[in-house]
Amino acid sequence: MTHCPPWVLSGLCAVGLMTASGCGGSAPPVAPAPTTASPAATSPATPAATATTAPATNDHVRVDASGKKWIDDIPYDVFFDDPLAIASNNAAVAGTTGPATPTTPAMTTETPAAAPPTASNGGGIDWKSLITMEQITDETKRIRNHLTASLQSQGTYNGNYKDLQVDGAMIAALAELVALHPDSVSWKQNSRFAREYGKKLHAAANALGRDSYDASQSAAEGIQAVLNGNVPADAGDPPAMLPFGEAADRSGVMKRIEKASEWMRANINSESVFNKELDQIRQESTMITVLGTIISDHSYTSADEEDYANFAKSLVDGAKEATLSVEEKSYPKFQDAINKVTKACAECHASYGNG
Numbered sequence: 001m002t003h004c005p006p007w008v009l010s011g012l013c014a015v016g017l018m019t020a021s022g023c024g025g026s027a028p029p030v031a032p033a034p035t036t037a038s039p040a041a042t043s044p045a046t047p048a049a050t051a052t053t054a055p056a057t058n059d060h061v062r063v064d065a066s067g068k069k070w071i072d073d074i075p076y077d078v079f080f081d082d083p084l085a086i087a088s089n090n091a092a093v094a095g096t097t098g099p100a101t102p103t104t105p106a107m108t109t110e111t112p113a114a115a116p117p118t119a120s121n122g123g124g125i126d127w128k129s130l131i132t133m134e135q136i137t138d139e140t141k142r143i144r145n146h147l148t149a150s151l152q153s154q155g156t157y158n159g160n161y162k163d164l165q166v167d168g169a170m171i172a173a174l175a176e177l178v179a180l181h182p183d184s185v186s187w188k189q190n191s192r193f194a195r196e197y198g199k200k201l202h203a204a205a206n207a208l209g210r211d212s213y214d215a216s217q218s219a220a221e222g223i224q225a226v227l228n229g230n231v232p233a234d235a236g237d238p239p240a241m242l243p244f245g246e247a248a249d250r251s252g253v254m255k256r257i258e259k260a261s262e263w264m265r266a267n268i269n270s271e272s273v274f275n276k277e278l279d280q281i282r283q284e285s286t287m288i289t290v291l292g293t294i295i296s297d298h299s300y301t302s303a304d305e306e307d308y309a310n311f312a313k314s315l316v317d318g319a320k321e322a323t324l325s326v327e328e329k330s331y332p333k334f335q336d337a338i339n340k341v342t343k344a345c346a347e348c349h350a351s352y353g354n355g
Contacts, residue, residue, distance in 0.1 A: 125180075131290045133183035135283060136174055143167045143174075144227065147220045157213040161205045164216055166259075168202030169252020171195070171223055173294055176247045179240070190226050193235045195247055197222035202249050245299025251354060257291050257315070260284040261341050264322070268338070271331040281334070282326045288319035288341060302352060311348035318344060 146167055150160035157164070175195035178188050187194060197219050204215035225232050264284055268274050274281070296312040298304055303312075318340030325334035 125293065127177065127181045127290075128183060130293060131177075131181075131286050133178075133181060133185055135286055136178060136181065137185060138283060139170070139287060140174060140227065143170055144224065147223065151213075151217050151220055154210060154213045157205075157216060158208050161208065161212065161216070164205035164220075165202050166252045166255045168198045168200070168205060168219065169249040170256055171198030172202065173198075173244065173248035173253055173291070176242065176244060177290070177294070186229060187227050190229075190231055192238045192240050193231055194223060194226045195242065196236070196238045197226060199247070199249075202252055243299030244294050244297040245301070245303075248294065250295050250300055253291050253295055254354065257288050257295075258345065260288050261338070261345060264334075264338050265342060268334065274331045274334055275329065278326050278329070282323055285319045285322035285326070285337075289316055289323065292316040292319060307351060308348070311344050311351070314344035315341060315348070 146160075146163065150156050150164055172195045175191040175198060178185055178194075179191045201216055201219035201223065204212055204219050206212060222232050222235070226235075264281060268277060268281060292312055292315040296303055296309065296316070302308045318337050321337035321340065322334055325331070325337055
């Protein structure tokens, strides 16, 4: 066992005592950092006592051939030059804010991705009870056929641009609906891209002229590509879900409701026509039910107001009754139902306008 001279032990004991008790009742000093860490630059601390160093001629001190200093068999550089000054220095080590806790690793808390909103994007609604995926697909086909016919040329665009605005809003709304619906369709996993191209079409088809035509055609091509199972290179990385109020322009959705209501009121004017058009009546009344539910979403302005909510409820109730009249094949019930729908629309527009 290597002998350690008494005067060395005395110095180490002084370091231990000063470390344990501190000076002047201060908090325990921070433990020295590992030898690889660099201490923070601090002003030299005033030592509590003058340390006594070994005389250069001490018999226990020697220097080897390489110039390294030893105390007996112990390397000299393991000792602090001034142990009492080190013990009295309470400055924190750079890079730390408190006592080191080597046994407890630092934890990194990751912020989880925000879950899609519930009340603000139709969460909690049994969409399957309101519309089947087949009916959504039928509406999508109708829109696709209209896009193809209306964008053949700048001339056909000019004659249909207002309806193309409605198509854009509807694609955006249907894409969000597809994402929420429990049933599947071939483009469901890419519904967010269809929604974004629908929004672009609604924004683009806002005026006559070549620029609006080109922008509308580009957006329509994006819609067609996504519905065909392809994602264009310029699709970006849009959010998986958006509240309906951010996804689908309400004025465009309401114009689709008006078209459905007007078609039934203007064309289903006898019992014989009613019986011939049961499938189309079912489709149109279902669209009113679903779109009326969508524009009731809290993400739309005024949707939380009592009058607005009552108008929307009357609209949806009337549309549901129209659908039921088809199942019961009751023309009188259909007439009552379409009158409720018309009344709800008129009263809502009188109070809130057209969008």
